[in-house]
Amino acid sequence: MLKKVKFKFSLHHNNCEKKLILYGASYNILLDKLLDREEAEKIHGSSIFSLSPLYLNFNENRAEMYVATWNEEGIKLLNDIRDRLVFENMVFNFDLNGECIEFKFNSYQECSNDCFGLRMKDINNIPFSEIKDVELFINTPFFIKLVNKNYCYPDIDIICNCLKKNQFKIEGNSDEIDIKNLFPTSFYFKNIKVRYCGLDMYGCVGYIKIDITGLSLKDREVFIKQLVYSTYIGIGAKNAHGFGNINIKIDGKSVREITRG
Structure with missing residues (x-):
């Protein structure tokens, strides 16, 4: 729903x-x-x-x-x-x-379900057994204050808790994995040009690359599904202190590239 x-x-x-x-x-x-x-x-x-x-x-x-x-x-x-x-x-x-x-x-x-670039049914087309790493791009809504560039940094526990909640919103999923162990202790930020509402702006984007080769196939599937789901609905605004959506790349490719060729 x-x-x-x-x-x-x-x-x-x-x-x-x-x-x-x-x-x-x-x-x-x-x-x-x-x-x-x-x-x-x-x-x-x-x-x-x-x-x-x-x-x-x-x-x-x-x-x-x-x-x-x-x-x-x-x-x-x-x-x-x-x-x-x-x-x-x-x-x-x-x-x-x-x-x-x-x-x-x-x-x-x-807004229609398709207008945000992801159809949930496409998740099942992801080749989970072949995936080695996942890269997250975390777009903070605090990242543009053009006067003083006052950035807000994430708390790793907050991000993990929000992703964990999304894990249980996937239909038919009842499994749980320890997400925090997959994350390093810090995020890397850089100031880049971004597109928002069709316009170019400069903003602060967080990057993190996660090696998932140590996960079992089942845990890998659960983890990737929850990340993909999070790119679709966003992460809980209150628990993430206002964080917006995240985007991910799977082995260097976008979800759309993998699921739709």
Whole structure:
């Protein structure tokens, strides 16, 4: 059960500097602005949502964010948010780095399962027995602050716990492996050009390569499935302190290359 939606807002502000920003404020906006206090308290500390970074385009005065959920409570809350935004034509102010910006609801879009580049049924086409290593690219929604480049680094335990939860969302899977033992003690970050919403930006991306040759075939399959699933739904926003989606390469190839040739 998966529901993924996009919220779009128009922006009103006094900022004369035209810029594009990815900002890790989407979880705060969800809790503080889109949910009422009772709803926010109910989900605070849980991980029923995965969120993209908040994308701000000051050239076109618009903002957007993706929200995904995978259980009935999350779907109900997303539907409540949609109704509230549509019928109340919601407007709210939000402080971004000391600047007060007015957000006005623009549109709500439900995203198809294929629009994020992965069909879950393709997972079973992966040749698990032939795979030697997996490379993760972790895109942080905190990674672009164009003024001070204030990066936020991940906690290995948080990442492992979030991936572990996704492991049990794979249909028919009941196995568990010790994920943390597969990870080194630190991540490697570098500042690179990235594409977001069709635009070039500079951001901080984390890289990690994992040798899985020591895993049994069964554990290898479980681990890769959970990683692929995580690229699809993202990792839990609260437990990952606002982390967005991850991407992986399997033996140097993307999941699409392996599953679809």
